[in-house]
Amino acid sequence: MQRFADLLDRLVLTPSRNGKLRLMVDHFRTVPDPERGYALAAITGELDIRSVKPAMLRDLMTERMDEVLFGYSYDYVGDLAETIALVWPSPHDGEVVRRNDTPTLERVVTELDAATRAEGPRLVEAWLDRLDSSGRYALLKLVTGSLRIGVSSRLAKQALADFGEKDIVEIEELWHGLRPPYLALFDWLEGRADKPVSAAASPFRPVMLSQPLEEPDHGRIRPEDYAAEWKWDGIRVQATVERGVKRLYSRTGDDVSDAFPDLLDYMTFDGSLDGELLVAHPAPKGGGRPAVHPHQGSVRDDIVVGTFSDLQQRLNRKSVSAAVMRKHPVFLRTYDLLQDGADDLRALPFAERRARLDRFVAALEPSRFDISPFVPFSAFEDLARLRADPPHPVIEGLMLKRWDSAYVPGRPKGPWFKWKQDPHLIDAVLMYAQRGHGKRSSFYSDYTFGVWTGPDERPELVPVGKAYFGFTDEELKQLDKYIRDNTIERFGPVRSVRAEPDHGLVIEVAFEGLARSARHKSGVAMRFPRVSRLRWDKPASEADRLETLQAMIGG
Template sequence: MPAFAELLERLVFTPGRNAKLALLGQWFAGQPDPDRGIGLAALTEELTFAAAKPAMIRELVAARTDPELWRLSYDYVGDMAETVALIWQPRAGINAPPPTLGDIVAALETTPKSDIPALLAGWLDTLDAGGRLALIKLLTGGMRVGVSARLARVALAEWSGQKVEAIEEVWHGVAPPYAPIFAWLEGRAPAPDPRDSPVFRPLMLAHPLEAPDLAALRAEDWRAEWKWDGIRVQLTAGPGGRRLWSRGGEDISAAFPEILAAMEFHGVLDGELLVVRDGEVAPFADLQQRLNRKSVTARMQRDFPAAVRLYDLLFEGAEDLRPLPFDARRARLEAWHARTAPARMDVSPLVPFDSVDALSRIRDGARAASIEGLMLKRADAPYLAGRTKGLWWKWKRDPLTVDAVLMYAQRGHGKRSSFYSDYTFGVWREDGELVPIGKAYSGYTDDELAWLDKWIRNNTVNRFGPVREVERGLVLEVAFDAAQLSSRHKSGVALRFPRIARIRRDKPAEEADRLEAVMALIGDRPAD
């Protein structure tokens, strides 16, 4: 555990991607099994401990700490795990060695639920503040050290010399602590064989289309599809089971049981998850009602019916179609769909065009059709993992913008953990009240982030744990893809993909946009 605590601390205070990769490589090389695999699973949020809940940890602290001291400390620190780590008072005379990650996992799997509080208290007594923080983060999740599952797999690739695509092909077929993967990467065993298991295959991604790229296009070499306003998913099904994956390889099957039930085939498909009513694609806000849920009710399935618009066929049965050109895969997809006719799935239509100018006019109409834009794919392009420039382009409609007033700020994560980088902003109602319409944490440069951080610290008027309320004096130009009605926000509206376009130091806060101007961008859409 002390080694894992040191890793977490160094990751938090290491902003650079390459430096994080180096730290992870040192962890893989220096730690034994199963500790290195358990640590890897914890960083990528693949570990869950059903019996060790935050409420249990708070009860342990309450038994040893004055409640008013706990309340004040928690309010000041703003993070439960960090507060416990700092305030915990170990019992005198404890000389037991700190537990290893393997000890912790093994004990939690075998200890009766009634005995777990005493077990946790004993571990907390043997650890210093850093170790206590690492233990609580391990048990409750939410590491927030700037390590994604993708970054962890890249670190494995750099450490071992294997291609990251090869690691991703087997990743979901092996459970933590990943002993077969480490044995393969160290040359002690062959690569794990996922066989017919429903493993995630790395997606092919597109680059944004810029003006020079557009000028170089020859219409006859390309195929166009609509870029639908849902989330990219992969469907994998076969003798080993069925899974619905997000673009990042997260298993979202539980939230969409009706899609899983329709996957009565053996293959791997690429598509867009949408809410579709009577053949019409619903706003993204409707799909958000279904996302990030561990289960859904029959009513939710009825009110927000999910469907998948298919883009590509990666595997048909056990046959890998990814090396084929796009046109060949498209023909196979259409034939497969006509033959299989899976429920809740259709094929995304190709958009006909005979010139780049014609395609540009089609793209200009995307907003009126409530579509994000266009995808352009080379007719001869194989399906390659990752983002290979020149094979797929995404040509999104131009963003909308609004001038909003900064209301609240919160520190970021990873390399931004020392900066106030997450911003809640709002617009004025007719009665003069400022109401929030969204939150953004991207779009600015490093210099702008430093300026914003300093401004926020100098203009804070109130604090709510980790959140600072600021003087209503700074206008931000916010770019976004769409505005949608929302019953969950006081303003009644929510923005899709907001990001900071620029800081309007030249504009007085009272001249920021009004709520009615934002509402006018919505059109006739149902409230969520």
């Protein structure tokens, strides 16, 4: 357990991607089985410890510490596991802690897996008494499943590939047929056994990604070489059915099937589709807004495509209610066919795959599956004009794909390009700030900002978004000091910051798009907002007004 705790500590404090990779590779190299396998499962989110929940940990603290004092501590630190790890008192009743009796990671996982909800918290309590602060932190992060150490599942798979000198594609194709503690996987990576045979039906097929289109590449985009499609503002998914097993994967290979049972019900095919998950409702009588303009083909007036804000109501859920599915039904706008029955199509040219896709999707339920239409063009200037003024608010740019391109995992240079719209910019005023997590827990790093509304003589700020990245470490320190110096109210870990026409901090905010939202007081929701720059020079009274954002939606 101590080796796992040391790994987490170092991963949290190591900002660089390559540094994190080296730490994980070293851990896999020096820590024996099954400890390293359980560490891998924890990092990739493959452990599901059901015998301990966060509320149980809070109850444990009330037995050891004044509840109000713990509440103040939690507000200050901002992270439950870190707070408990720091304030956990020494054992009571004169019990002597035996540090050589600390549990192994294997013991923690196996005993908690077999424990009831009554037994789990008591096991954790006993181990907390035997661990130091870093060990307690690792244990609590493990049981709550919220590591937040800056390591994605894919980065951990890249570390495995580096460790075994393999291609990450091989790891990704095997992953969903493996189970912790991954003994067969490590035997193969260390050369002691043959490559495992994935037992999983409907495996994930690593996705092909695009390169941003840069100006030097503009001249190569010709109709005879490239197809153009709209870039839809949903989430990239892979829908796969094999031997009766239906799975829906994110672009990074995470199985998200449980969140979208309404789509799985209509996956009546045998194969693998690549596409964009969107929300769509049946159009009212008289027709809805077409998916594209008539002259650009494939018009659909039988559905109304929702915004990314609608789709967000379905994301990051382990289960979804019938009411949510009725309110935000999803469908798949397909753009590639990777597997057709027993035929692997990935080596075929895109033009041939697309022809197969047309026939494949024609047999599926049209309210749940359609095809992303081509965008006809005769010159690059046509694309530039269309990119600047797309026909639908759920379009965020263009995709450009060589007709002769095979479906190659990764991000090869040249076959596929994405040409996104330039981000929108507004000037907003900082209104609230909240403490961050992990290494940012001592700083106010999550910001709520607003724009002006109401009459000019009595303007009011209305929140329009939140952002927590886009600034440097030095700017974070400047922001933190400004917030502390200008706090007017406190709400636990949140501070209200002075924001008036003649006194306030203006933040230039970049974002990808806007949508109407009944959930927000302002009536608008931003897509991917981030801090573009700090406008220390600009008076708060000169920040943008809500009417500016409303006009963007109208446009």
